[in-house]
Amino acid sequence: MAYEIKVNGINHSIDVDGDTPLLWVLRDTLGMTGTKFGCGIAACGACTVHVDGVATRSCVTSIDSVGGSAVTTIEGLSSDRSNKVQQAWIAEDVPQCGYCQSGMIMAAAALLAKTPKPTDAEIDEAMTNICRCGTYNRVRTAIHRAAVL
Amino acid sequence: MTRTPQSGLSRRHVLEIGAAAAGGLMIGVILPPMRGRAANGGASMLTAWVRIAPDDTVTIMIPSAEMGQGITTSLPMLVAEELEVDWRNIGVEFAPANPAYANPIVKMQVTGGSTSIRAFFVPLRQAGAAAREMLRQAAAAKWGVRPAECNAVNGRIVHASGKSEGYGALADAAAQLTVPTSVELKPRSAWRILGKSTARLDTPPKVDGSARFGLDVRLPDMLVGTIAACPVFGGKLKAVDEKPALAVKGVKAVIKLADAVAVLGDGYWPAKKGLMALAPQWDEGDNARLDSEHISAVLQDGFGTDGAVAETHGDAPAALGRSAKIVEAIYTLPFLAHATMEPMNATAKISADRCEIWAPTQAQGPAQQVVAKILGLKPEQVEIHTTYLGGGFGRKFELDCILQAVMVAKQAGKPVKLIWAREEDIQHDFYRPVSTARLRAGLDAAGKVTAWDFKIVAPSILTRVFPAWMKDGVDPTSVEGAVESPYAPADRRIEYVLKDVGVPVGFWRSVGNSITSFYVEGFIDELAHAAGQEPYAFRRSLLAEKPRHRAVLNRAAEMANWTMPPASGHFRGIALHESFGSIVAEVVEISIAREGLRVHRVDCAVDCGLAINPDTIVAQMEGGIVYGLTAALYGEITIKGGRVEQANFDSYRMLQLAQTPKIAVSILEGDDKPGGIGEPGTPPIGPALANAIFAATGKRLRSLPVVRNGIDVA
Numbered sequence: 001m002a003y004e005i006k007v008n009g010i011n012h013s014i015d016v017d018g019d020t021p022l023l024w025v026l027r028d029t030l031g032m033t034g035t036k037f038g039c040g041i042a043a044c045g046a047c048t049v050h051v052d053g054v055a056t057r058s059c060v061t062s063i064d065s066v067g068g069s070a071v072t073t074i075e076g077l078s079s080d081r082s083n084k085v086q087q088a089w090i091a092e093d094v095p096q097c098g099y100c101q102s103g104m105i106m107a108a109a110a111l112l113a114k115t116p117k118p119t120d121a122e123i124d125e126a127m128t129n130i131c132r133c134g135t136y137n138r139v140r141t142a143i144h145r146a147a148v149l
Numbered sequence: 150m151t152r153t154p155q156s157g158l159s160r161r162h163v164l165e166i167g168a169a170a171a172g173g174l175m176i177g178v179i180l181p182p183m184r185g186r187a188a189n190g191g192a193s194m195l196t197a198w199v200r201i202a203p204d205d206t207v208t209i210m211i212p213s214a215e216m217g218q219g220i221t222t223s224l225p226m227l228v229a230e231e232l233e234v235d236w237r238n239i240g241v242e243f244a245p246a247n248p249a250y251a252n253p254i255v256k257m258q259v260t261g262g263s264t265s266i267r268a269f270f271v272p273l274r275q276a277g278a279a280a281r282e283m284l285r286q287a288a289a290a291k292w293g294v295r296p297a298e299c300n301a302v303n304g305r306i307v308h309a310s311g312k313s314e315g316y317g318a319l320a321d322a323a324a325q326l327t328v329p330t331s332v333e334l335k336p337r338s339a340w341r342i343l344g345k346s347t348a349r350l351d352t353p354p355k356v357d358g359s360a361r362f363g364l365d366v367r368l369p370d371m372l373v374g375t376i377a378a379c380p381v382f383g384g385k386l387k388a389v390d391e392k393p394a395l396a397v398k399g400v401k402a403v404i405k406l407a408d409a410v411a412v413l414g415d416g417y418w419p420a421k422k423g424l425m426a427l428a429p430q431w432d433e434g435d436n437a438r439l440d441s442e443h444i445s446a447v448l449q450d451g452f453g454t455d456g457a458v459a460e461t462h463g464d465a466p467a468a469l470g471r472s473a474k475i476v477e478a479i480y481t482l483p484f485l486a487h488a489t490m491e492p493m494n495a496t497a498k499i500s501a502d503r504c505e506i507w508a509p510t511q512a513q514g515p516a517q518q519v520v521a522k523i524l525g526l527k528p529e530q531v532e533i534h535t536t537y538l539g540g541g542f543g544r545k546f547e548l549d550c551i552l553q554a555v556m557v558a559k560q561a562g563k564p565v566k567l568i569w570a571r572e573e574d575i576q577h578d579f580y581r582p583v584s585t586a587r588l589r590a591g592l593d594a595a596g597k598v599t600a601w602d603f604k605i606v607a608p609s610i611l612t613r614v615f616p617a618w619m620k621d622g623v624d625p626t627s628v629e630g631a632v633e634s635p636y637a638p639a640d641r642r643i644e645y646v647l648k649d650v651g652v653p654v655g656f657w658r659s660v661g662n663s664i665t666s667f668y669v670e671g672f673i674d675e676l677a678h679a680a681g682q683e684p685y686a687f688r689r690s691l692l693a694e695k696p697r698h699r700a701v702l703n704r705a706a707e708m709a710n711w712t713m714p715p716a717s718g719h720f721r722g723i724a725l726h727e728s729f730g731s732i733v734a735e736v737v738e739i740s741i742a743r744e745g746l747r748v749h750r751v752d753c754a755v756d757c758g759l760a761i762n763p764d765t766i767v768a769q770m771e772g773g774i775v776y777g778l779t780a781a782l783y784g785e786i787t788i789k790g791g792r793v794e795q796a797n798f799d800s801y802r803m804l805q806l807a808q809t810p811k812i813a814v815s816i817l818e819g820d821d822k823p824g825g826i827g828e829p830g831t832p833p834i835g836p837a838l839a840n841a842i843f844a845a846t847g848k849r850l851r852s853l854p855v856v857r858n859g860i861d862v863a
Contacts, residue, residue, distance in 0.1 A: 021418060036539070131775075133776075
């Protein structure tokens with residue numbers, strides 16, 4: 001059946017099964033490939049987007065649960081990498097392979113929206129995304145940098 | 150892009166080192182000329198490596214895979230240094246599969262063995278210098294002056310009279326010229342770019358979601374598929390009823406391969422639902438009863454077998470016989486999966502006389518050859534488009550997923566993007582091999598190492614991948630890092646026993662070094678203890694004749710304040726390992742409390758010879774440490790009923806940010822040529838951690854992971 005969803009401020013009508021994860025609607029139906037597939041079980045966070053501002057693992061978020069919520073993806077964070085998290089990421093040269101970074105950045109942006117000056121312990125708790133390249137310490141440094149931008 | 154070289158390929162590989170001149174080095178050019186214009190924009194190719202557009206932008210062809218190691222920045226730095234170009238005008242493009250782009254060390258277009266910088270250090274500086282000379286000649290001809298009166302300055306050719314022209318305006322004429330047969334490379338003292346930390350060119354597209362990985366490829370009329378191979382290694386598909394999958398909305402086809410079944414749909418989710426709906430019948434074959442206990446027993450049997458000699462010097466048995474004390478220990482390590490963040494995937498589009506592949510691959514050259522062979526095409530009819538790799542670590546050297554995509558697309562008659570589920574990725578890897586070693590060494594009355602005699606038993610990677618690289622029955626990748634140890638006594642012997650255990654094995658970041666470092670550095674720590682010596686001082690004495698190694702060890706110890714006691718309840722371990730032309734020492738500081746082990750800090754010193762992009766070296770040490778620490782703490786693939794027991798990140802655990810220690814890195818430059826950097830950070834961390842655990846508990850870990858040794862991780 002058809003679902004109406006709002007992604008980065010734009011409304012879309014999507015005709016897929018209701019159990020289809022938001023991740024695959026974004027990637028395969030809407031062609032927005034910045035959000036990544038890593039595990040399919042909400043363990044790695046590569047698929048993190050914002051649903052009404054809350055960091056959400058889109059690989060286990062079915063389209064029929066999204067309703068009229070506002071979905072924001074990495075493509076919608078800014079049009080020109082001007083978001084302070086993106087700026088901090090560039091300044092610290094955080095990414096290596098880069099595959100997990102969309103999810104990392106979305107998780108960090110959600111953390112900073114709620115907790116503008118997070119402590120290390122708050123970063124530890126919020127940032128549970130997996131990065132196999134081991135960029136974790138730069139992620140931490142970049143979040144602290146973004147907090148003062 | 151679709152250009153192919155026009156000529157000159159057969160003349161490459163001739164490397165002549167000529168006379169030094171003017172402080173620089175005259176060196177024979179080994180670059181194939183690659184002439185002509187790109188179809189769009191009128192840009193011109195100057196050699197196979199450099200393309201200059203009328204707007205002065207310079208595109209550098211990247212022969213290697215970018216899997217996080219920063220090669221799309223480091224290689225252009227080599228070119229730009231000689232080309233005298235504004236760094237802000239540099240762009241990159243992944244080269245097509247073509248013999249012109251073969252890695253000169255490996256002689257294939259592959260990325261591995263931490264070789265990219267070492268292999269291209271000379272050729273890409275030559276490419277920049279050759280293009281610069283061609284631009285000078287073009288300007289001189291245009292102005293009717295001598296080339297010697299023209300200088301290349303920041304993207305322009307400037308004449309002594311003051312007139313100048315940008316590279317973009319000269320590129321077309323320059324591209325018509327013959328590539329010079331020798332060029333002068335700058336002396337190191339004149340470098341402006343090399344050796345200075347340079348921001349990565351691939352960071353901007355990696356913070357806005359625009360970097361295109363294999364998983365992101367989209368073609369018109371493309372189907373998306375996912376696949377299940379027989380869960381038992383070596384098993385075959387017997388039969389499958391396709392109907393339950395075809396009943397799923399969006400599923401377009403079910404494709405049967407000899408050992409797998411794939412479902413194709415108009416997106417991954419329908420394909421995945423379709424695949425889950427199937428109940429394939431498998432012929433599980435010979436491995437149906439294989440399990441980890443049996444594999445351990447097979448390896449243990451190896452100790453009773455005479456092996457092939459991997460290294461021998463002096464008379465180890467005699468020297469051991471004269472020793473005051475013999476220390477002996479058996480070490481064991483498990484299979485490990487790679488678990489790249491981007492699951493295995495490939496996209497294939499096939500027509501009667503052509504095949505195009507889009508893939509995150511470390512092996513463009515072999516992929517082109519093998520795909521051509523199975524489709525009955527010539528290699529030049531197979532085009533490989535390399536995407537960014539969401540992690541590689543050796544896994545994406547393998548062609549398995551690419552070949553599946555080709556076979557599935559051929560049957561489907563449409564372009565297919567094939568994506569593995571994470572479970573498929575963990576359960577159908579080419580694993581870091583299991584391995585076991587019996588280590589025996591002698592000490593004299595003063596606690597000096599008299600001799601050692603090691604036997605390493607393991608399955609072989611090279612018998613499958615590169616049989617020609619086997620040496621007299623020894624797989625060098627099973628013993629590398631144990632042979633030619635900087636600690637080795639004059640009387641030494643290392644034997645290797647090859648045991649095939651029925652589980653596919655392959656290259657995993659640092660390959661044999663992730664294994665042998667644990668053996669050698671754990672055992673050295675045991676020897677220090679047996680000799681009644683402090684572990685750092687003991688190592689220093691063994692490295693008396695190895696100044697580079699000693700300097701690296703000393704630096705790491707200084708960074709960690711080794712000679713001062715750590716905070717109360719904290720303990721340290723140290724390890725050093727040389728691999729891929731670089732030497733790395735790491736000191737780990739831990740504590741073990743009620744909630745478990747915590748790794749607080751890692752101090753890392755690296756001598757990678759000449760440092761090209763220092764911040765990338767720091768990043769690769771940080772990353773190599775996290776990769777090795779993850780494996781040391783949690784990593785283990787086990788087998789039951791011929792199947793891998795782990796499936797996803799819930800059962801194959803990963804280090805997260807909260808557990809990541811502080812990491813400090815210090816770079817020493819002990820040589821005038823670059824060493825490898827993608828892998829050498831990984832080997833020392835496991836043994837340094839185990840040695841810290843010994844310091845904390847008195848318990849010697851002779852196997853990993855830590856969590857299987859009765860120690861919880863906080």
